[in-house]
Amino acid sequence: MTRRLNIKDAINEALRQEMAADDRVILMGEDIAGGAGRDDTYPEAADAWGGPFGVTKGLLPRFGRNRVMDTAIAETGFVGAAIGAAIAGLRPVVEIMYVDFIGTSFDQLLNHAAKLRYVYGGKVSVPLVVRTVAGAGFRAAAEHSQTLYSLYTHVPGLKVVAPSTAADAKGLLIAAIRDPDPVIFIEHKRLYMYDEPVPEEPYTIPFGVARIVRSGSDVTIVGVQKMVHTALDAAKVLASEGIEAEVIDPRTYSPLDEQTILSSVEKTGRLVVVDESHPRCSLATDIAALVAESAFDALRGPIRMVTGAHAPVPFSPPLEDAYVPDAARVVAAVRSGLETTGS
Amino acid sequence: MVRIRIFEARVSAVAEAKLVDGYLHTYAGQEAVACGIIPLLREDDWFTSTYRNHGHAIARDIPLDAIAGEIYGKATGVCGGKGGSMHVADQTRGMIGGMGIVAGGLPIATGAALASRYLGRDSVAVAFFGDGAVHQGAWHEALDFAGLFQCPVIFVCENNLYAETTAVDYHLLAGSVAAMTAPYGIPSVQVDGMDVFSVREAGEEAIARARGGEGPSLIEAMTYRYGGQYEGDTQTYKPPKEVAWWRDRDPLLRFRASVAGRVDSTVLDTIERTVAEEVAAAFDAAERAPWPDLTQVTADVYTPTA
Numbered sequence: 001m002t003r004r005l006n007i008k009d010a011i012n013e014a015l016r017q018e019m020a021a022d023d024r025v026i027l028m029g030e031d032i033a034g035g036a037g038r039d040d041t042y043p044e045a046a047d048a049w050g051g052p053f054g055v056t057k058g059l060l061p062r063f064g065r066n067r068v069m070d071t072a073i074a075e076t077g078f079v080g081a082a083i084g085a086a087i088a089g090l091r092p093v094v095e096i097m098y099v100d101f102i103g104t105s106f107d108q109l110l111n112h113a114a115k116l117r118y119v120y121g122g123k124v125s126v127p128l129v130v131r132t133v134a135g136a137g138f139r140a141a142a143e144h145s146q147t148l149y150s151l152y153t154h155v156p157g158l159k160v161v162a163p164s165t166a167a168d169a170k171g172l173l174i175a176a177i178r179d180p181d182p183v184i185f186i187e188h189k190r191l192y193m194y195d196e197p198v199p200e201e202p203y204t205i206p207f208g209v210a211r212i213v214r215s216g217s218d219v220t221i222v223g224v225q226k227m228v229h230t231a232l233d234a235a236k237v238l239a240s241e242g243i244e245a246e247v248i249d250p251r252t253y254s255p256l257d258e259q260t261i262l263s264s265v266e267k268t269g270r271l272v273v274v275d276e277s278h279p280r281c282s283l284a285t286d287i288a289a290l291v292a293e294s295a296f297d298a299l300r301g302p303i304r305m306v307t308g309a310h311a312p313v314p315f316s317p318p319l320e321d322a323y324v325p326d327a328a329r330v331v332a333a334v335r336s337g338l339e340t341t342g343s
Numbered sequence: 344m345v346r347i348r349i350f351e352a353r354v355s356a357v358a359e360a361k362l363v364d365g366y367l368h369t370y371a372g373q374e375a376v377a378c379g380i381i382p383l384l385r386e387d388d389w390f391t392s393t394y395r396n397h398g399h400a401i402a403r404d405i406p407l408d409a410i411a412g413e414i415y416g417k418a419t420g421v422c423g424g425k426g427g428s429m430h431v432a433d434q435t436r437g438m439i440g441g442m443g444i445v446a447g448g449l450p451i452a453t454g455a456a457l458a459s460r461y462l463g464r465d466s467v468a469v470a471f472f473g474d475g476a477v478h479q480g481a482w483h484e485a486l487d488f489a490g491l492f493q494c495p496v497i498f499v500c501e502n503n504l505y506a507e508t509t510a511v512d513y514h515l516l517a518g519s520v521a522a523m524t525a526p527y528g529i530p531s532v533q534v535d536g537m538d539v540f541s542v543r544e545a546g547e548e549a550i551a552r553a554r555g556g557e558g559p560s561l562i563e564a565m566t567y568r569y570g571g572q573y574e575g576d577t578q579t580y581k582p583p584k585e586v587a588w589w590r591d592r593d594p595l596l597r598f599r600a601s602v603a604g605r606v607d608s609t610v611l612d613t614i615e616r617t618v619a620e621e622v623a624a625a626f627d628a629a630e631r632a633p634w635p636d637l638t639q640v641t642a643d644v645y646t647p648t649a
Contacts, residue, residue: 049508049579052572070513072475073479073506076480077480101444103444139427141365141366141426141430142425143430143442143443144366144443311640311641312644314425315365315425315426316420316634318635319425319639323640
């Protein structure tokens with residue numbers, strides 16, 4: 001397995017393979033084809049755009065306009081339509097261009113996709129995937145840079161998936177498409193070009209199984225999506241000081257693999273959660289509360305959270321850089337946790 | 344129009360040279376819309392804009408230094424660098440601001456108009472938006488609200504033929520945006536958005552109606568976006584013959600042609616030279632300006648209280 005793919009291409013491959021295998025799989029979203037096939041006299045437009053990051057490029061020529069649908073800028077409409085299509089037998093994969101646009105589609109997700117199975121007494125499933133893009137560090141300002149993982153995670157009935165590597169992105173997306181429930185699949189715009197070996201054949205990675213990215217005995221660092229890489233950078237620095245950090249990528253936030261996190265903290269006695277989102281009511285607070293409640297006796301020091309600020313993401317480059325947690329802040333949090341511990 | 348054209352050319356150039364980061368949405372091609380409407384507004388009128396807002400800010404005489412500073416993310420920016428290109432705003436000049444979410448400004452402009460009516464004033468509000476916005480619930484809900492409460496708001500559609508990259512012939516079921524206001528009882532007109540005089544005439548009529556207590560109206564200005572959805576967009580979705588057709592109707596050339604014989608062309612040339620110097624100075628100032636202090640990350644989240 002020498003072939004390498006970046007996250008963007010791994011997602012594209014997952015979509016292509018699932019569409020080839022199952023004709024119930026259709027794509028909908030803004031500009032996912034982007035003018036493709038509009039003008040026969042202008043063949044360059046045949047595969048024009050594929051969304052702002054080119055993730056769906058090449059799918060329209062292969063599968064046609066019936067299965068790769070450019071929608072209007074109307075998230076309530078197309079997310080709602082995808083819910084209905086899912087109930088009626090299709091497997092829609094919808095793209096919400098940026099997670100920040102959650103507000104324009106959230107009623108359909110919060111009050112319908114997430115609840116219909118429950119309120120109808122388990123008689124209906126909504127096999128829907130919503131792909132969306134999160135993350136700061138792109139100079140994209142306050143309305144295109146958020147990481148709203150926790151808003152979706154808070155809602156029972158939605159499954160929330162956020163891969164940090166290419167191999168995970170492929171396996172988790174195929175699992176999401178085959179899953180009978182609505183899955184919010186969050187891609188981080190700063191990770192699209194991350195590449196690694198990715199198997200060519202289709203495969204799935206089950207939800208609710210965290211990945212221990214690095215083993216260590218002194219501190220557990222849980223990273224939220226892009227922050228997995230920041231945690232790894234911090235772990236390298238710490239290792240040079242003789243501190244061995246265990247880095248965990250939960251990969252799916254709903255369901256959350258609580259046991260892997262708790263077992264790790266039981267081993268290391270310390271926890272740092274790194275989440276680039278706002279600190280209040282976040283994955284960081286959620287995971288910190290889980291450990292405080294269920295592994296308190298194992299803790300040898302205070303839980304630390306390294307997060308963005310309780311502020312919108314600023315545009316100005318130095319302000320945005322200061323906003324997003326970096327490895328130095330993680331290292332500092334680990335050290336301060338060690339300093340305030342007992343044995 | 345010249346100021347906008349030259350300013351946006353500079354934005355494209357600094358984007359290409361990677362001197363500025365982030366999403367930059369330029370207004371070149373659409374100048375006649377901003378310049379047809381905004382100079383008609385009084386000091387106490389309001390307007391909302393979109394992420395393609397530099398042209399509106401320039402037409403409202405917001406200093407170029409402050410706009411360029413904002414695009415660079417510098418402390419001298421009109422929003423201190425926090426908003427960036429998509430969020431240029433100056434409420435002291437009635438520009439509520441640019442919004443990054445499609446159709447986000449329509450309900451807000453409607454509310455500003457409601458406030459004017461409530462307070463017994465005859466000020467009006469304008470909401471600028473693109474053809475892609477008409478599909479959003481917010482668009483329909485704003486028109487419904489404005490119609491029900493007879494708000495003095497003018498909805499100005501800059502129909503530049505593309506909702507991001509999706510062509511209007513794919514997405515606009517009604518054939519025109521102007522045709523979509525009938526159910527809300529809102530009068531509408533479609534005008535040549537490449538001709539500043541046509542836009543101005545429609546604007547005068549709509550503003551007079553709103554000021555006179557006759558409620559909302561909509562102007563659909565047919566125009567063309569010379570740039571991509573954002574700077575760096577390869578625009579492979581645009582057929583070259585379409586681009587050429589619209590370039591032939593360029594609003595600056597149209598203006599020159601329509602005033603030929605009445606205005607000496609050397610006067611117009613002088614204006615272009617002066618404006619080019621002014622724009623260059625604004626970008627140089629932005630380049631040299633300081634970054635915001637890092638404490639600004641958490642400043643302005645809430646209003647300070649005494």
